[in-house]
Amino acid sequence: MSKFQRVQQWSSLARTWWLYDAQWQNPFQSAKKITRVLQGLHKPIYSPTMDVGDHVVVINSQDVALLGREWQMRVYFHHTGYPKTHYKGGARWIPAWELHSRDPTLVLWKACYNNLYGDIHRKGFMARLHVYPNSEVPDEILCNVSGQIRPVKPVPKKLEEYSPEERQTFPQLWDFPESYTQR
Amino acid sequence: MASFACLQRLSMVAPRSWHVRWMGSIPKRPRYLDDHLPFQPRKYYPIEKVEMSKELFKRRVQIRTDELIRHGREQIPRRSDFLEWNYDSELYAFSVRLGENFDDSKIREAFVDQSHVEMEAERHRALEMGSEDEFAITSNDRLAEVGSTFLSETLESYVRVAFPFWPEEGVQALVAFLNSNEVQAEISFHIGTRDLIFAKDYPPDMPTYAKVFRALVGVLVESGHEDQAKRFIYDLVVPQLHVQDINEIWDIKDPMRLLMTILKNEGKSEPESRLLWVSGLDTIMACYHVGIYVDKELIGQGPGESAEIAEEMATRDALRRMFRSDESMPMIPMGDYLDPNQIKAGPKANLSASEWSQEKVLKNLQTI
Numbered sequence: 001m002s003k004f005q006r007v008q009q010w011s012s013l014a015r016t017w018w019l020y021d022a023q024w025q026n027p028f029q030s031a032k033k034i035t036r037v038l039q040g041l042h043k044p045i046y047s048p049t050m051d052v053g054d055h056v057v058v059i060n061s062q063d064v065a066l067l068g069r070e071w072q073m074r075v076y077f078h079h080t081g082y083p084k085t086h087y088k089g090g091a092r093w094i095p096a097w098e099l100h101s102r103d104p105t106l107v108l109w110k111a112c113y114n115n116l117y118g119d120i121h122r123k124g125f126m127a128r129l130h131v132y133p134n135s136e137v138p139d140e141i142l143c144n145v146s147g148q149i150r151p152v153k154p155v156p157k158k159l160e161e162y163s164p165e166e167r168q169t170f171p172q173l174w175d176f177p178e179s180y181t182q183r
Numbered sequence: 184m185a186s187f188a189c190l191q192r193l194s195m196v197a198p199r200s201w202h203v204r205w206m207g208s209i210p211k212r213p214r215y216l217d218d219h220l221p222f223q224p225r226k227y228y229p230i231e232k233v234e235m236s237k238e239l240f241k242r243r244v245q246i247r248t249d250e251l252i253r254h255g256r257e258q259i260p261r262r263s264d265f266l267e268w269n270y271d272s273e274l275y276a277f278s279v280r281l282g283e284n285f286d287d288s289k290i291r292e293a294f295v296d297q298s299h300v301e302m303e304a305e306r307h308r309a310l311e312m313g314s315e316d317e318f319a320i321t322s323n324d325r326l327a328e329v330g331s332t333f334l335s336e337t338l339e340s341y342v343r344v345a346f347p348f349w350p351e352e353g354v355q356a357l358v359a360f361l362n363s364n365e366v367q368a369e370i371s372f373h374i375g376t377r378d379l380i381f382a383k384d385y386p387p388d389m390p391t392y393a394k395v396f397r398a399l400v401g402v403l404v405e406s407g408h409e410d411q412a413k414r415f416i417y418d419l420v421v422p423q424l425h426v427q428d429i430n431e432i433w434d435i436k437d438p439m440r441l442l443m444t445i446l447k448n449e450g451k452s453e454p455e456s457r458l459l460w461v462s463g464l465d466t467i468m469a470c471y472h473v474g475i476y477v478d479k480e481l482i483g484q485g486p487g488e489s490a491e492i493a494e495e496m497a498t499r500d501a502l503r504r505m506f507r508s509d510e511s512m513p514m515i516p517m518g519d520y521l522d523p524n525q526i527k528a529g530p531k532a533n534l535s536a537s538e539w540s541q542e543k544v545l546k547n548l549q550t551i
Contacts, residue, residue, distance in 0.1 A: 002428035004485075007496050011486035014470035016462040055463075146462035 012045060015128075016054045017144040021151055022108055023060040026067065029152045031111035034058065037149060038112070038125040051121065055128045057145055062104035062133040071097045076110065104133040261385050262378040273379060281374060283415065285399070286406045289326065293398035294376070296391050297322040298383035323398035330401030333409075334362060337416050343530045345516050348507040348544055349433075350536040356433035357424070366423050368392035371399075374419070413523055422517050429515075430503050438498040441536055442475070445505065448540040451477050454501070456494045459484060473497045505541065 001009075018037055022030055036042055040052035066074065075093040082089035100107050109131050116122045130141055162170075251257035262268060278285045285293075300322045338358045346354065360366065371392040380387045380395055387395075403412035424432075435441055442454055459472040473493035474484040483501025487493030503509045514520065534543055 002431040003496065003499065004428065004430070007486045007488075007492065010488055011470050011472070014462060014468045015466070016470075140465050143464045144462070144466060146460050 018056045018147050018149050019145045020058045020149045023063045024065050027064045027108040027111040031115040035115045058131045059135050061108045105131040289402045293323050296382040299381040326398035326401035327394045330397035333404045344526045350539045351533045353433040360432045364393040367396045371396035475501045
């Protein structure tokens with residue numbers, strides 16, 4: 001193997017670390033993109049027999065957005081393992097808002113977990129998913145990141161983020177009286 | 184036998200889906216497929232397993248004999264020890280196989296090694312058979328020298344024409360590789376000289392093979408067929424360049440220093456190495472990509488597991504792009520794509536590495 005072939009092989013098979021900003025994104029559509037990268041389906045060297053998945057660091061998972069009334073209506077099931085008659089027993093159906101309040105990373109984590117095929121490789125792929133509720137990521141993880149996955153929907157700018165000049169020059173359809181807008 | 188009878192009765196009752204092999208059970212493979220075979224496989228194993236066990240046995244025997252040969256406890260028998268060996272026919276077949284008309288007297292001389300000459304001389308002395316002046320077997324030393332000089336000349340002119348952008352040190356490295364004992368011994372072995380060589384050991388060792396090959400070239404040169412000899416070299420020796428990356432054959436010791444010299448000759452500024460990106464910095468699978476910039480233009484980039492390795496590969500990439508031997512280089516002229524008339528004997532030496540610059544090379548090419 002020549003020197004060039006050796007480093008080329010290293011570069012083809014090395015794992016890359018991607019960043020995904022889940023701010024105001026649909027977690028289930030994001031999960032499709034994230035799981036594609038976790039499995040390695042974005043690489044031309046993909047093969048189901050070889051684990052070529054990459055790492056994904058997700059930030060702002062606490063600001064994830066669900067459709068319509070899903071926060072109230074979507075339930076997450078788990079069984080405590082104890083029988084129904086036991087005081088700790090039975091099944092639990094927890095709505096998404098309650099799960100999110102207990103652990104703000106779980107909604108997106110479970111979206112990715114359930115998007116992957118339920119075979120023996122799933123735990124390995126999920127081990128490479130690093131979810132953080134806000135932008136505080138440990139330095140040893142953040143220094144590995146070298147690329148970003150484009151979010152599903154573009155993040156709109158808040159009114160406060162526009163500068164006063166842009167606000168004034170923005171085209172208006174009609175003039176409002178002074179008393180109309182409240183600041 | 185009572186027990187066998189009840190076994191038979193059981194086989195008629197037991198369904199075939201049970202994974203049980205009995206003496207009288209019907210094989211799953213239909214009989215008409217195996218009836219023509221010289222031996223009938225045992226009825227209670229499928230034929231694929233029998234073939235597999237035979238193959239594994241053969242491999243075990245092969246490994247054992249290889250080990251014995253390596254330790255010298257068993258010797259490979261010479262082909263000439265077996266029946267139906269006619270040296271003249273073998274020589275004739277050899278020349279027809281290569282499509283060359285070798286001179287009959289000289290070709291016999293080409294296959295005789297010095298060790299064989301000494302061995303025969305010893306034997307003559309031991310048996311006291313006549314005076315040593317009458318003993319006349321010549322070895323292939325002289326022919327090998329003639330062939331060796333001709334090989335060096337043709338290969339040098341070929342490499343200079345095939346790689347006009349390469350500095351002289353690279354040209355010499357390629358020629359040394361093609362002239363080396365290892366390469367020529369391999370060619371010699373594969374054209375079938377093993378059983379034709381007269382030498383002390385059997386099978387002959389590497390330098391003996393290489394010498395025989397040079398002697399064969401010498402035979403063609405001495406018989407006056409220089410064009411044929413050149414064709415012989417272009418067909419057999421030149422394709423050995425295909426074996427590995429030519430940038431590996433010429434090992435540049437200090438690529439950064441060479442790059443700086445070349446850029447100074449071209450009048451450009453000093454090279455600047457920049458980190459393009461790094462992935463997995465804190466992990467064991469870290470991958471750095473470094474690029475070399477000259478006047479804010481990227482001239483080479485390379486990956487590596489550390490920044491130093493990536494920088495070195497980037498400088499090597501920049502150099503191979505300058506010398507036009509990178510991955511997008513045109514095919515090395517060989518076979519049908521090689522016109523011997525284009526390679527004139529004795530072209531001027533390429534520029535040396537310390538004076539190399541792209542404008543000079545292009546100017547030289549224009550004048551040719």
